[in-house]
Amino acid sequence: MSAVPISWYLTLSAVIFALGVAGFLFRHNIITVFMSIELMLNAVNLSFVTFSYQLKQVNGHLFTFFVMVVAAAEAAVGLAIILTVFKNRSTLNIDDIDSMKN
Amino acid sequence: MDVILFLIFAIIAVVSAINVVVQTHPISSAVSLIGVMGSLAVLYLLLGAEFIAAAQVIVYAGAVMVLFIFVILLLNAGAETKRGRSFMVQLLGVPLLIALLGLLVFFVDRLFPRSVTVHFGGFSGGSAQAVGRALFTTYLLPFEVTSILILIAILGAIVLARKELD
Numbered sequence: 315m316s317a318v319p320i321s322w323y324l325t326l327s328a329v330i331f332a333l334g335v336a337g338f339l340f341r342h343n344i345i346t347v348f349m350s351i352e353l354m355l356n357a358v359n360l361s362f363v364t365f366s367y368q369l370k371q372v373n374g375h376l377f378t379f380f381v382m383v384v385a386a387a388e389a390a391v392g393l394a395i396i397l398t399v400f401k402n403r404s405t406l407n408i409d410d411i412d413s414m415k416n
Numbered sequence: 417m418d419v420i421l422f423l424i425f426a427i428i429a430v431v432s433a434i435n436v437v438v439q440t441h442p443i444s445s446a447v448s449l450i451g452v453m454g455s456l457a458v459l460y461l462l463l464g465a466e467f468i469a470a471a472q473v474i475v476y477a478g479a480v481m482v483l484f485i486f487v488i489l490l491l492n493a494g495a496e497t498k499r500g501r502s503f504m505v506q507l508l509g510v511p512l513l514i515a516l517l518g519l520l521v522f523f524v525d526r527l528f529p530r531s532v533t534v535h536f537g538g539f540s541g542g543s544a545q546a547v548g549r550a551l552f553t554t555y556l557l558p559f560e561v562t563s564i565l566i567l568i569a570i571l572g573a574i575v576l577a578r579k580e581l582d
Contacts, residue, residue: 317533318422326426328520330433337437343496345442367463372541372550387569389480393487394576
């Protein structure tokens with residue numbers, strides 16, 4: 315009993331992804347919504363690394379690397395957008411940011 | 417030993433992820449998210465992904481989360497105000513999510529039998545040398561495109577943070 319079934323890793327990834335979806339759908343604070351997206355990206359990264367182990371290939375690590383780079387760029391731009399929105403509207407609640415609707 | 421390490425860090429990851437979602441103050445969510453990322457880094461090490469584990473700690477738990485916490489402090493974000501959600505969301509949201517999770521777990525269980533296992537040291541191709549070799553040969557073009565993406569992201573962030581948009 316010294317080996318972990320590969321399905322446990324994938325199940326853990328699915329659980330974290332579902333929690334990220336829950337945060338994305340149920341939260342009202344724009345920063346927390348953004349952090350939920352990061353949570354989902356991390357869950358997908360775990361799947362990539364697990365499949366990389368299973369297939370004994372390094373390609374999954376490369377995909378994870380690219381996901382990390384894109385997530386870092388996305389965080390920089392997204393947080394700049396949040397800063398601009400807060401400067402103009404003084405709110406972080408996503409229900410109050412509805413200028414595209416009216 | 418592998419099972420014990422996996423269970424410890426999987427439980428830390430899941431509890432921290434639940435904490436990210438249920439905490440009302442964004443700074444508590446951010447600290448919990450660092451916990452998720454740290455325990456995922458240990459799981460990467462167990463899967464033989466040394467370089468990715470290091471990058472996870474440096475890029476995610478280091479750079480990205482510092483950026484998040486910096487913005488939370490800068491905006492002085494307080495606790496989320498409670499407000500009524502629509503009836504349908506309260507009624508259907510959680511059961512639908514559990515159904516999604518159940519389906520995912522069902523298919524994972526069907527596709528990967530219990531005999532396929534992970535043990536520490538079973539895959540040693542995740543060193544910085546192996547990743548770097550693949551990165552600069554097979555994945556050279558995506559790597560270069562990524563550098564342009566980061567350049568555009570930096571320019572976008574500077575423009576957004578500097579100009580008054582309306």
